[in-house]
Amino acid sequence: MSDAKAIRYAVVGGGWISQAAFMPAVAQTGNSTITALVTGDPEKAASLGERYRLTTFSYDRYAEALASGLFDAVYLSLPNGMHREFAVPALEAGIHVLLEKPMATSVAECEAIIAAAERGNARLMLAYRLHFEPGTLDAIERVRTGAIGEPLVFTATFGQHVATENHRAHQGY
Ligand SMILES: NC(=O)c1ccc[n+]([C@@H]2O[C@H](COP(=O)([O-])OP(=O)(O)OC[C@H]3O[C@@H](n4cnc5c(N)ncnc54)[C@H](OP(=O)(O)O)[C@@H]3O)[C@@H](O)[C@H]2O)c1
CATH class of the missing domain: 3.40.50.720 (NAD(P)-binding Rossmann-like Domain)
Known part of the structure; x- marks a missing residue:
């Protein structure tokens, strides 16, 4: 374009x-x-x-x-x-x-x-x-088609290091 x-x-x-x-x-x-x-x-x-x-x-x-x-x-x-x-x-x-x-x-x-x-x-x-990444779309399709068998729900925790001077460490969100 x-x-x-x-x-x-x-x-x-x-x-x-x-x-x-x-x-x-x-x-x-x-x-x-x-x-x-x-x-x-x-x-x-x-x-x-x-x-x-x-x-x-x-x-x-x-x-x-x-x-x-x-x-x-x-x-x-x-x-x-x-x-x-x-x-x-x-x-x-x-x-x-x-x-x-x-x-x-x-x-x-x-x-x-x-x-x-x-x-x-x-x-x-x-x-x-x-939502739009190829891996996500592929996983959705595999669930829909049954390719991975019966899907199970699980929980996980995701974390990352934050420098103390970063705004995330000071504003409460
Ligand atoms: N979609 C995703 O995968 C994804 C990934 C990471 C982050 N995010 C989101 O993107 C946004 C920014 O994240 P980021 O990781 O790019 O953060 P960041 O590196 O800290 O950048 C934020 C920018 O905002 C500007 N800013 C203006 N006032 C500020 C203040 N009081 N304190 C700090 N920064 C201020 C600064 O840019 P200037 O120096 O140019 O003014 C600063 O570099 C957040 O909403 C975050 O949740 C999304």
């Missing part, structure tokens, strides 16, 4: 998942491009802005970014507690939002985001990527 028809994204939050997964992958989609970056880090603005040829904005210029006409959608990968604050004005402005999971930190926040999408007639999608 030519750039003229591509969905133009602004990346909001230049953290790990943005830099390691989303930004390098967009070129492989065939239907999307990145045109802007909203970041609080001037060094990222310079380095990522140059690498991906982006117009960059700081968070205090978010309203200006949303009004710029530079993008059709935002990819929002801020800490979970900031999702509502940044998703709602984008959706109200009619800008689609691909929102990293988890959607927010409470049901009320989730409902506010959904209501903003309805008000702005904008599309809201959560980045629950596992």
